[in-house]
Amino acid sequence: MAPNALLEIRHLSVSYFSTPGFLPAVRDISLQVHKEETHALAGETGSGKSTIALAATGLLDPRAKIESGEILYRGRDLRSLRGGDWKEMRGREIAQIFQDARSALNPVLTIEDHLIETLQSHQRRANKEAKARALDLLQEVGIPGGHEKLYPFELSGGICQRVGIALAICNNPHLLIADEPTSSLDSTIQAQILELLLLMKRRHGLALMLISHDLALISQVADRISILYHGRIVESGSKEEIFSSPAHPYTQSLMQCIVGLQHHSEMRPIASISGSVPVPGRQFSGCAFAQRCGIALPECQRTVPARRELSNTHWVACICSNINQGARDGQNRKRNGIEG
Ligand SMILES: Nc1ncnc2c1ncn2[C@@H]1O[C@H](COP(=O)(O)OP(=O)(O)OP(=O)(O)O)[C@@H](O)[C@H]1O
Ligand SMILES: [Mg+2]
Incomplete structure (x- = not known):
């Protein structure tokens, strides 16, 4: 390690x-999250992002089966953990925040009691001390005084996510996994929550695994980005490498699809990637993106592309992305199947 x-x-x-048997959701994924870095996982719906997060926190659905692989936290094999060990690991070492913050909260506890309970489940703190710490935490995440006696159903989505962040950091974890933490919020609240998340990350020295399909958001916060397609990582690199020299045709297509504020003024239609992801369970060989890829070679239909290093920090799983870039220019947009 x-x-x-x-x-x-x-x-x-x-x-x-599933009814026809086990359907693969995550396929031969390898990744690392380093101390204090933000590693973002991006990819369209169903690409396996949440499944990775759930596997790393021991919260996979009972219908899920880890077919193979290792999940190591500081060298410790998380697959060998059982109930009590997981309880210790979650919260104290690895914490999680979710897309739907309200449903992640206990509906029958006030937010103060929820925090006290979570603090006391990992730390020996007398009631009075735990209550004082809970109030400090609520203040730290920007929740106005007086809210501590409220229940989740009485709070806005943004406040619920602030509570979620307070719960996540209250036992001083080292790794925070945030699965689409802002995607169910209004855009103004999204920015506030993102800012809070980054502040907490800096203040508490956390590593962050950030899951999002929003590359514009990822561009603001990530150190490293891994791009998922149909359960596989197809490209991984530093933020600069992924944004300035995306190598995989899928990553290049995603970049074309980012809708910025200036988009309207450019008067061009919003881009999309033509075709669709292979249906789960349908047998195919080779690269899952080949059907949608404008530069696919016959070999792409036969062989799953191996990982190819582009730098110490940047790799791509694509056979044809090393074709001379100049030869592609001019045809790239059309051949990549970018519409608009
Ligand atoms: N509990 C489940 N039971 C059966 N199949 C599931 C379950 N959870 C996820 N899947 C399937 O596994 C695949 C990966 O799903 P996952 O939720 O990990 O993707 P995702 O990238 O997080 O998608 P999204 O962006 O929509 O959240 C999908 O095909 C999905 O339908
Ligand atoms: Mg998901």
Whole structure:
């Protein structure tokens, strides 16, 4: 394990039980999250992002099966943990915040009591001391005084997510996994929550695994980005590498689809990627993106592309992305299937 790695996932494959049998959701994924870095996982719906997060926190659905691979936290194999060990690991070492913050809260506890309970489940604190710490935490995440006696159903989505962040950091974890933490919020609240998340990350020295399909958001916060397609990481690199020299045709297509504020003034239609992801369970060989890829070679239909290093920090799983870039220019947009 690399000395700086907090979480290391090696060759992880996960399937879900379904009527025709087990359907693969995550295929041979390897990634690392280093101390104090933000590693973003991006990819369209169903690409396996949440499944990776759930596997790393021991919260996979009972229908899920880890087919193979290792999940190491500071070198410790998380797959060997059982109930009590997981309780200790979650919260104290690895914490999670969710897309739907309200449903992640206990509906029958006030937010103060929820925090006190979570603090006392990991730390020996007398009631009075735990209550004082809970109030400090609520203040730290920007919740106005007086809210502590309210129940989740009485709070806005943004306040619920602030509570979620307070609960996540209250036992001083080292790794925070945030699965679409802002995508159910209004855009103004999204920015506030993102800012809070980054402040907490800096203040508490956290590593962050951020899951999002929003590349504009990722561009503001990530150090490293891994791009998922149909359960596989197809490209991984530093934020600069992914945004300035995306190598995989899918990553390049995603970049074309980012809608910025200036988009309207440019008067061009919003881009999309033509075609669709292979249906779960449908047998195919080779690269899952080949059907949608404008530069696919016959070999792409036969062989799953191996990982190819582009730098110490940047790799791509694509056979044809090393074709001379100049030869592609001019045809790239059309051949990549970018519409508009
Ligand atoms: N509990 C489950 N039971 C059966 N199949 C599941 C379950 N959870 C996820 N899947 C399937 O696993 C695949 C990956 O799903 P996952 O939720 O990990 O994707 P995701 O990238 O997080 O998507 P989204 O962006 O929509 O949240 C999908 O095909 C999905 O239908
Ligand atoms: Mg998800």
